[in-house]
Amino acid sequence: MKTAIRVQVLQFLIAASFAALSLGLFQTQIIKGGYFRRSSEQNRIRLIRLEAPRGNIFDRNGVLLATSRPAYNVYAIPEDFNPKDIPTIGHILELPETEIRKRLSQARTASFTPILLKQDISKEISMQIEERRPGLSGIFIQIGMIRTYPFKEVGAHTIGYIGKISKEEYQTLDPSIYRFDAWIGRSGIERVFDSRLRGEDGGRQLEVDARGVPISLLSEKEPELGGDVHLSLDSKLEDRIKPLLSHRRSVVLVMDLKTGELLAAVSTPGFDPNIFVTPSQNAERLSVIGSKDHPLLDRGLNGLYPPGSVFKLVTAIAALEAGLITPHTTFECPGYFRLSPRSRRFKCWFSEGHGRVDLYTALERSCNVYFYNTGRLLGEKKLSEYARKLGFGASPVFELPAASGLVPSADWKKERYHDNWYQGETVTFAIGQSYLLVSPFQILRLVAAIATNGQMFQPKLIKSSDGNLETEKNKQKIEIREETFRTLRQGMLQAVSSDRGTGQLARVNFAKLAGKSGTAQAPPGDAHAWFSGFFPYEDPKFAFVVFVERGKSGGITAAQIAKRIVYFCKDIYGSAVL
CATH class of the missing domain: 3.40.710.10 (DD-peptidase/beta-lactamase superfamily)
Incomplete structure (x- = not known):
């Protein structure tokens, strides 16, 4: 009898245990399923790119002709971003809502990839975003690098400029090297030596909460600075020549x-290469591109x-x-x-x-x-x-x-x-x-x-x-x-x-100069003016050419410019000219 009671008690306990377990599973999977799913989503991993600064471009004397400076940029992670915040962000960044939606749509297949909304923001805009940070999800500010050309037009055709990669270009490039929003060399040294200058991007692996706020740094790879390029050009000589023209x-x-x-x-x-990297100079950029004088032509x-x-x-x-x-x-x-x-x-x-x-x-x-x-x-x-x-x-x-x-x-x-x-x-x-x-x-x-x-x-x-x-x-x-x-x-x-020579107006009093003028007919307009030569005559150290489109006379227009250039060389290089 006692044995039978013990068996019944054991059976009851086993049944009760299974019932309790079933009830727990029901509550976990059904009743609280949404809660646990949301909790798991509150801890996420994000990969944030650290942009590598492009290498510097120097003239022959070590003068910086192209470099990179820090800039505060605003990014959005589409997966974390709430579309309801578009009007707020648009107002702060002074961007049309359509433009923000367009940029976010670029990441349809990579919704965890940060999208640049605005580059090089002011301190005031940065403060506005930080003040609203608790209510903005998926928005963050990160320091990036922006290209800058200190001497503006000096050496511009040789140095070149950079620009945003196009969708068509991106499809032909190695995605492990180039991002869809990367900057690449468009002309000059910036283009020809792009692979040397661009460096290698780094990145951070972050754990973030549901609002995209970082919780912890999981790993980090520092970006590798791009290589420098040293030119033979003398920016001082170019700076003195340019006003002559x-x-x-x-x-x-x-x-x-x-x-x-x-x-x-x-x-x-x-042209000033800075207009191609500064969004606020869009009007100047369009003016240069559309100019009948073709300032981009070297x-x-x-x-x-x-x-x-x-x-x-x-x-x-x-x-x-x-x-x-x-x-x-x-x-x-x-x-x-x-x-x-x-x-x-x-x-x-x-x-x-x-x-x-x-x-x-x-x-x-x-x-x-x-x-x-x-x-x-x-x-x-x-x-x-x-x-x-x-x-x-x-x-x-x-x-x-x-x-x-x-x-x-x-x-x-x-x-x-x-x-x-x-x-x-x-x-x-x-x-x-x-x-x-x-x-x-x-x-x-x-x-x-x-x-x-x-x-x-x-x-x-x-x-x-x-x-x-x-x-x-x-x-x-x-x-x-x-x-x-x-x-x-x-x-x-x-x-x-x-005194009867066609290049006599290029004559200087401190060195013998040899040259040849040219006046080239190019109807229907004035002739082109040429003057080319070398100096000093006895031991030539410099050769030059001057060309003026529609300059009318090589022996007058171009020769007089040539004379000034010889004087500039004397001022800068001294005894090498004598």
């Missing part, structure tokens, strides 16, 4: 002939123009090397030239005529008729051959993209226009007209080769990370006789030193 469409390039380094590369009109490297009389240097080299003339070969200049007694007249710029002139005098006075005759002797094939040999018609090897230009020929014209080449086109080709197009950068290399007995430079723009010149070979010898270059240098010296 005003707002004209123009170019000045200066090269160190001992190293091949580019000391100045000024193209105007310019005219020194990618502007293409007829060279005019500067190209007579190439014609002279070709004729001397081909043995068709000597320095003492003469032609009569009556002020015009005819291919035959009944053909049209090709005019000399000096309508009264220069009389009988040799090559030295023809270079000194820039006699068109002398080079019409020389061009006829050469023919278009020889002219094209030597133009290419001297670096025209091909993209120069350089750290930045540079245009190839156009060297015409009979074959080119047949293919392009389905027409024959005429002898009249050859004689205008010989004086730098016809279909010929060159960049100021190519003219700089030509004059540098003449000054150095045929060293064809690949100009250097980049120094190593420690500021020293990277020493890989940057020049090659052209197979042209040194005697030919000596002849051209003498003619260029006379062009400046003679």
Whole structure:
């Protein structure tokens, strides 16, 4: 009997235990299920990116041309953000509600990814957000880096600028390196050396509550600073050159002939790269992009123009090397030239005529008729051959993209226009007209080769990370006789030193300067003005080119600018000029 009672009691206890357990499970899973689910969601993990500052860009003297400064940025985590707060956030940040919704929609597939709402906020806005923090979920302020260019337009075309990555670009890039809202180099050094400058982002793994407020730091990886770039440019020289050019469409390039380094590369009109990273300057940005003067174009490297009389240097080299003339070969200049007694007249710029002139005098006075005759002797094939040999018609090897230009020929014209080449086109080709197009950068290399007995430079723009010149070979010898270059240098010296020389307005009283002017016809407007040269004559240390679009006269407009540049070099580099 007792045994039976004990069995019944045990059965009751077991049944009661199962009932209690079932009731507990029912309460946990059914009655309190929502409570426990919400509690689990109150502890979450968030990954916050720590943006790597871009590396700095320095000039040759260690002057900062591009750097990064701290900025307070506002982010939203879409998963944590309450859409009801959009009007409040929009009011504080002065952003349209539609813009906020658009940005949040970018994270449809990554709702835990922080979205930048506004960059570089003021202290006042930061305080407003902090005051409302208890009622705002998924909103936080984080220090980021913003690109800044201290000298604004100085060196802008060379340095370049950065911009936000586009949706199309993001789809083609490595997502482990680039975020969908990353900044990348758009032009210049910023673009070409983007991988060196950008560094590697870090991040924080945070535990946050349901409102997105951090509870604890789980792990952290510090960002790695981007690498620096040291340029050969001298910001002091560029800063002094720029006012000379005003707002004209123009170019000045200066090269160190001992190293091949580019000391100045000024193209105007310019632009302030800061407008591309400062949201409040949207109007200025649109103005620059839409300007008819094309301020974003680096005219020194990618502007293409007829060279005019500067190209007579190439014609002279070709004729001397081909043995068709000597320095003492003469032609009569009556002020015009005819291919035959009944053909049209090709005019000399000096309508009264220069009389009988040799090559030295023809270079000194820039006699068109002398080079019409020389061009006829050469023919278009020889002219094209030597133009290419001297670096025209091909993209120069350089750290930045540079245009190839156009060297015409009979074959080119047949293919392009389905027409024959005429002898009249050859004689205008010989004086730098016809279909010929060159960049100021190519003219700089030509004059540098003449000054150095045929060293064809690949100009250097980049120094190593420690500021020293990277020493890989940057020049090659052209197979042209040194005697030919000596002849051209003498003619260029006379062009400046003679009272009848077309470059006399570039003359300075402390050094011998050799140069060649050019006035290139480019209808329907005024002619382009060129002047290019080197100094000192006895031991050339600097080569330069000046170009002024629609400047009317190379011997006046461009030559006078060249003179000022020589004085600037003397002021900055002292005895190196003497």
